[in-house]
Amino acid sequence: MINLKLKTIASLIEKDDIVLDTCSDHAYLAIYLKENKLCKDVFASDINLNALNGAKRNIEKAHLEIKTYLSDGFKNISNDNIDTVVIAGVGTSTVLDIIKGAPKNIQKYIISSNNNHEYLRKALYEQGLFIQKEEVVFEKGKYYVIMLVTKTYQKENKLSLKYGKSNNKDYYLSLLKKEQDVLDKVPKSKLLLKFSHKKNIKSLKRIIQRM
Ligand SMILES: C[S@@+](CC[C@H](N)C(=O)[O-])C[C@H]1O[C@@H](n2cnc3c(N)ncnc32)[C@H](O)[C@@H]1O
Structure with missing residues (x-):
């Protein structure tokens, strides 16, 4: 079932995007994107076979066709069409590992890390990936930080790196x-x-x- 975090991630995806949802687990995001025709194409991947099998069952139940990959980040993925990558629900070190292995043609990342946001912001900035927008949603007693990241330069300062750029008071x-x-x-x-x-x-x- 799509939750507020995944809906907010979906709201940052555009009609022309060809999306890979890494760490997709149940594939709810990919299913939501496909069902509502919110992007040009979508793929789902996960490192864990049980998670991927669950994803496949959910995709089948929804009568959709979504290609899935069993893969640690991009390691088993050879699909040159993907231009947008979602990395959500994992920690910052996994996020950075996945980005490190990503093809250079990726234009956009939508990231929701479970931890170390300040470190993540600095690491992204240092490798020429800039946060265009941050959304913070509150769900089940927890705040989730969601970052829209591209290669378009954005100025940062100590405060924006530490606390982000959302407007969630x-x-x-x-x-x-x-x-x-x-x-x-x-x-x-x-x-x-x-x-x-x-x-x-x-x-x-x-x-x-x-x-
Ligand atoms: C908590 S779920 C997140 C599901 C969904 N993305 C969300 O944010 O609600 C985390 C998933 O990430 C997968 N995962 C962890 N490390 C990964 C990696 N290096 N590559 C691909 N998937 C990974 C796990 O197997 C798990 O299914």
């Missing part, structure tokens, strides 16, 4: 609360650590005030 408020919680726990003696959390709180307050 509640997300920033939740980060502010996290920083405050950490600050409350830092022992008085750890002055430097205290200072860095105070700095983060100040930065976040500035972002929120501007919204």
